[in-house]
Amino acid sequence: MNTHEEKEFSSNYDFAIWKNLLQYLKPFRKNFIVLAVFMMILAGTDVLIPYLAKFAIDHFIGNNTLDGFGYFVMVYAMAVLTISGVVYLFIKEAGKIEAGVTYSLRKKGFKKLQELSFSYFDKTAVGWLMARMTSDTNRIGEILAWGLVDFMWGISMMTMIAVVMFVVDVKLALITLTVVPFLAIVSIFFQKKILRVSRKVRKINSKITGAFNEGITGAKTTKTLVREDENLTEFQEITYDMKKKSVRSAIISSMYMPIVISMGSVGMALALGFGGNGVIMKTISYGTLVLFVNYTVQFYEPIREMARIFAELQVAQASAERLLSMIDTESDIIDGDEIIKKYGDSVDSKRHNWEPIHGDIDFKDVTFYYKEDEVILENFNLNIKSGQTIALVGETGSGKSTIVNLACRFYEPVKGDILIDGIDYRQRSQLWLHSNIGYVLQTPHLFSGTIRDNIAYGMLEASELDIIRAAKLVNAHDFIMKFENGYDTEVGEGGAKLSTGEKQLISFARAILANPKLFILDEATSSVDTETELIVQEAIQKVLTGRTSFIIAHRLSTIRSADRILVIEKGKIIEDGTHDELMNNEGHYFNLYTNQFIDEKEIEVINK
Numbered sequence: 036m037n038t039h040e041e042k043e044f045s046s047n048y049d050f051a052i053w054k055n056l057l058q059y060l061k062p063f064r065k066n067f068i069v070l071a072v073f074m075m076i077l078a079g080t081d082v083l084i085p086y087l088a089k090f091a092i093d094h095f096i097g098n099n100t101l102d103g104f105g106y107f108v109m110v111y112a113m114a115v116l117t118i119s120g121v122v123y124l125f126i127k128e129a130g131k132i133e134a135g136v137t138y139s140l141r142k143k144g145f146k147k148l149q150e151l152s153f154s155y156f157d158k159t160a161v162g163w164l165m166a167r168m169t170s171d172t173n174r175i176g177e178i179l180a181w182g183l184v185d186f187m188w189g190i191s192m193m194t195m196i197a198v199v200m201f202v203v204d205v206k207l208a209l210i211t212l213t214v215v216p217f218l219a220i221v222s223i224f225f226q227k228k229i230l231r232v233s234r235k236v237r238k239i240n241s242k243i244t245g246a247f248n249e250g251i252t253g254a255k256t257t258k259t260l261v262r263e264d265e266n267l268t269e270f271q272e273i274t275y276d277m278k279k280k281s282v283r284s285a286i287i288s289s290m291y292m293p294i295v296i297s298m299g300s301v302g303m304a305l306a307l308g309f310g311g312n313g314v315i316m317k318t319i320s321y322g323t324l325v326l327f328v329n330y331t332v333q334f335y336e337p338i339r340e341m342a343r344i345f346a347e348l349q350v351a352q353a354s355a356e357r358l359l360s361m362i363d364t365e366s367d368i369i370d371g372d373e374i375i376k377k378y379g380d381s382v383d384s385k386r387h388n389w390e391p392i393h394g395d396i397d398f399k400d401v402t403f404y405y406k407e408d409e410v411i412l413e414n415f416n417l418n419i420k421s422g423q424t425i426a427l428v429g430e431t432g433s434g435k436s437t438i439v440n441l442a443c444r445f446y447e448p449v450k451g452d453i454l455i456d457g458i459d460y461r462q463r464s465q466l467w468l469h470s471n472i473g474y475v476l477q478t479p480h481l482f483s484g485t486i487r488d489n490i491a492y493g494m495l496e497a498s499e500l501d502i503i504r505a506a507k508l509v510n511a512h513d514f515i516m517k518f519e520n521g522y523d524t525e526v527g528e529g530g531a532k533l534s535t536g537e538k539q540l541i542s543f544a545r546a547i548l549a550n551p552k553l554f555i556l557d558e559a560t561s562s563v564d565t566e567t568e569l570i571v572q573e574a575i576q577k578v579l580t581g582r583t584s585f586i587i588a589h590r591l592s593t594i595r596s597a598d599r600i601l602v603i604e605k606g607k608i609i610e611d612g613t614h615d616e617l618m619n620n621e622g623h624y625f626n627l628y629t630n631q632f633i634d635e636k637e638i639e640v641i642n643k
């Protein structure tokens with residue numbers, strides 16, 4: 036179901052992505068500048084210390100004097116102190132950047148997830164989203180902070196070493212650095228290879244994450260179907276592939292390092308050979324030789340680091356690309372600028388401008404599909420008066436939930452309009468409509484936390500009294516009080532510690548707490564026991580009065596008193612009337628009802 040298959044990412048650096056990412060880094064501009072300055076100071080001191088050694092050798096040993104030794108010791112001590120101080124400071128600063136960037140990206144991502152419409156979640160796997168929000172944000176924060184540390188330090192140090200080398204002795208500098216172009220060529224060659232395999236590894240890795248996710252969320256289903264063996268085989272195939280590619284990646288990486296090290300040694304040999312010769316010929320000082328040897332060692336260290344950083348940068352680029360693709364997704368359902376100006380958005384809901392909702396709903400020639408080749412509703416018309424209770428019945432997949440979700444603007448019509456109180460609902464903000472809806476989903480979801488948290492979920496400012504009133508209205512109060520901890524009972528993840536009936540009643544209380552003008556109940560097919568069923572039914576009757584409501588009921592006894600019963604077949608209304616009218620018609624509803632009634636009677640007889 037994951038339509039966000041790992042794309043082929045180009046092997047080049049994509050500056051558009053980094054530019055896009057930059058806007059999220061703006062708040063940290065100061066930290067980045069501070070960090071860069073720290074790293075330059077550190078590199079400068081790192082370069083200074085061998086130079087001090089050269090000075091000591093040439094001046095104190097060469098001249099056999101202790102002239103100015105006090106100053107020398109002071110400068111040396113200061114250099115060492117500077118290093119310790121800067122290391123402390125840069126670790127702190129980089130840590131701040133890492134945490135800050137990760138935090139702000141997660142905040143952005145989470146906000147986006149709250150805004151995206153139903154259709155986005157239809158086509159995006161939970162595991163994919165989780166990976167974006169956790170590992171990708173982490174990786175970006177890490178590379179930006181620590182990658183930058185190494186990068187700034189490396190570049191500054193190499194430049195400074197090269198400069199000092201040339202200032203001290205141009206010829207020797209040229210000789211020692213002849214290996215650099217070769218090293219660059221080899222590095223580029225290996226980089227390309229390493230990137231290619233690591234991209235393959237990443238691609239498989241995202242498959243593995245997906246499989247993990249399915250394996251974990253579907254663990255119960257797997258067990259009930261005894262599919263463990265098959266799943267394991269499938270999983271092993273992917274992981275085997277992963278192992279093969281990972282080993283290949285490791286082999287290539289392991290070839291690169293020795294080459295860098297050998298080339299470094301060649302550089303060192305050149306410095307020693309030509310430098311040593313120079314010392315004998317007295318064209319350079321002994322101190323200069325030591326300086327060049329030390330610098331050669333120092334010079335190749337960042338090169339090795341650099342290879343790692345570039346590889347990480349590539350991975351981070353892929354992370355950024357995926358994360359930003361999520362953050363930049365335009366929701367299918369958005370409020371226009373004009374509308375936000377008048378009705379506000381989720382940050383600043385201008386409630387004072389909101390018209391009170393009356394509750395008339397009008398579907399005008401609505402056409403709708405999830406996938407273009409599979410039209411669910413075509414030129415659908417339905418007019419509902421405020422305060423009416425509309426029951427929808429029909430076979431599974433006939434489009435009942437779809438109709439209701441359209442009325443709620445969780446999806447929008449592809450063609451045609453839906454009017455609320457006579458005005459196209461796209462003329463008002465989503466929040467305006469959604470604040471007026473109480474919706475009990477077909478599969479009610481509870482969040483981990485207490486029963487109280489769950490009831491107050493949509494209205495955090497609700498008082499204890501409001502919460503209890505809502506619970507009483509839906510007949511949930513009694514069973515809640517039977518728990519040892521009452522309203523403080525933990526419901527477990529997804530409400531796993533409660534029965535289906537209990538979950539239903541709590542989601543009822545939650546839906547009714549804000550006293551919504553529109554009420555929707557999409558009844559779960561899984562039936563609850565007869566006693567709870569009665570409680571639920573009574574609750575429904577109480578809740579519906581004074582609201583425009585849709586009830587999708589599989590148990591027809593629930594809807595006998597509805598103002599209108601619509602029988603839906605393949606997205607069309609094939610019958611429309613009250614219970615009595617439809618029974619007199621002796622049509623579809625009549626058949627459904629009598630059959631179900633007979634079934635229920637039979638079950639009762641069998642159970643006796």
Ligand SMILES: Nc1ncnc2c1ncn2[C@@H]1O[C@H](COP(=O)(O)OP(=O)(O)OP(=O)(O)O)[C@@H](O)[C@H]1O
Pocket residue numbers: 157405406411429430431432433434435436437438477
């Ligand atoms: N998110 C979705 N993406 C793609 N197709 C969907 C989606 N939701 C529903 N459908 C399809 O639309 C049609 C109508 O589905 P809908 O959920 O409205 O049926 P329903 O009448 O509520 O069924 P049930 O009684 O089983 O709840 C079905 O063919 C279904 O496969």
Ligand SMILES: [Mg+2]
Pocket residue numbers: 435436437477557
């Ligand atoms: Mg449904």
